[in-house]
Structures are given as structure tokens and as C-alpha cells.
Amino acid sequence: MIGASQLRLFEGRETRFDPTFASARRIALDEGSWLEHVPGWLTKNEALLASLAESAGWEQRQRWMYTRQVEEPRLTAEYPVLADAPDPRLHAIGTALSRRYGVLYDSAWLNLYRDHRDSTAWHADRGRLDRCVVPVLSLGETRRFAIRRKEGGTSSMFVADGGDLFVMGGFCQRDWVHCVPKETARAGMRISVNFGSADQSTRRT
Numbered sequence: 342m343i344g345a346s347q348l349r350l351f352e353g354r355e356t357r358f359d360p361t362f363a364s365a366r367r368i369a370l371d372e373g374s375w376l377e378h379v380p381g382w383l384t385k386n387e388a389l390l391a392s393l394a395e396s397a398g399w400e401q402r403q404r405w406m407y408t409r410q411v412e413e414p415r416l417t418a419e420y421p422v423l424a425d426a427p428d429p430r431l432h433a434i435g436t437a438l439s440r441r442y443g444v445l446y447d448s449a450w451l452n453l454y455r456d457h458r459d460s461t462a463w464h465a466d467r468g469r470l471d472r473c474v475v476p477v478l479s480l481g482e483t484r485r486f487a488i489r490r491k492e493g494g495t496s497s498m499f500v501a502d503g504g505d506l507f508v509m510g511g512f513c514q515r516d517w518v519h520c521v522p523k524e525t526a527r528a529g530m531r532i533s534v535n536f537g538s539a540d541q542s543t544r545r546t
């Protein structure tokens with residue numbers, strides 16, 4: 342449940358989420374995995390984008406490419422404890438997502454795509470249970486979000502607008518991979534917020 346104090350934090354600010362998830366559309370990817378798209382779930386998402394761009398602890402991370410380390414083409418800010426994330430709207434959003442999906446979201450991983458040249462390659466999220474529910478909230482510029490079976494084959498391409506929510510469920514992280522491709526057309530800043538749960542982590546102690 343969203344606590345009274347969290348609701349108060351949300352009042353008077355322009356950013357609002359739809360507590361009824363009325364626009365949700367669930368797509369069965371196969372018998373065990375699904376993707377839910379909730380277009381326009383968060384209104385006035387630009388205010389949250391601006392706040393996070395300014396206040397999150399952005400880092401430039403490296404990744405291995407064959408034999409050498411390269412810079413990831415995006416910035417990252419990680420909050421192992423959601424309550425430590427810099428904008429209280431994220432805490433209320435986490436609570437609303439927990440209520441809808443029946444998972445206690447208590448951490449967040451933020452990605453900042455500076456422009457159309459930033460991207461993330463095909464991958465599945467690491468450190469999650471085979472079966473899990475992973476909400477990803479998009480803020481700012483419209484980008485494509487693609488998903489395909491791990492072994493290859495046809496990909497399904499979706500448009501992630503600012504304020505949209507994509508939720509990967511079932512065995513999405515075991516059997517499927519997803520990516521945000523680079524764009525040729527100019528695009529400005531986008532932030533995605535990926536909500537995590539200790540209850541869905543393989544790294545629990």
C-alpha cells in the first residue's frame with residue numbers, strides 16, 4: 342500500500358501515475374513469458390527526467406568486448422536500496438508497482454541515454470530468478486525497445502515513449518533477451534528506471 346506520507350509527497354507535483362493501470366496491454370511472448378506495455382502510465386514525465394538527470398549518481402561503466410574493456414554507451418546509476426534513490430517520486434512509483442505486480446520492489450537501476458547514439462545491446466538482466474517480473478519505466482525521448490528469444494530469431498520491436506512502462510514477466514530473463522538500439526534520427530535524453538527486488542534476486546544472502 343502507498344503510505345499517507347508518500348501520497349503527500351506526490352501531491353502538488355505535476356508528475357502523476359495511473360494507479361489503475363487502465364492502459365495496460367499484456368502480450369504473451371510464449372507459454373511462459375509475457376511483456377506488459379502501459380502507455381502513458383506516468384504523465385508529465387519530463388519533470389522526473391530533469392530531476393533524475395540532475396541528482397542521480399551517474400557513472401560511466403565499462404564492459405568486456407571480446408578481449409578489451411570498452412565504455413558502455415550510456416550512463417548508469419544504481420540504488421541497491423530504493424529509499425536512497427534521490428527523488429521521492431521513485432519511492433511512490435516503486436510502491437505502486439509492488440502493489441500491482443505482487444513483488445516488493447526495493448532497488449532501482451537507472452540508465453541514461455544521452456542521445457540517439459547511446460544504446461544497450463541484446464542482453465537479459467543478470468542476477469534475477471528465472472521467473473521474475475521486471476518493470477522498466479521510460480522517461481524523456483522516445484526510443485525503440487526490442488525483445489527476442491535468446492537463441493535468436495525474429496525480434497519484436499516496441500516504441501517506448503516518455504511515461505510508458507514496459508514490464509517483462511515470467512521467464513523473460515531466462516529465455517528472452519532485450520535491447521535499446523541506437524537510432525539514426527536525432528534523439529535527446531532518455532532515462533529508464535529498472536525496478537529490482539531482493540525477493541527476485543539470485544544474489545540474496
Ligand SMILES: O=C(O)CCC(=O)C(=O)O
Pocket residue numbers: 450452461466477486501519520521533535
Ligand atoms: O532502457 C531500457 O528500456 C532497457 C534497460 C535495460 O535493458 C537494462 O538496464 O537492463
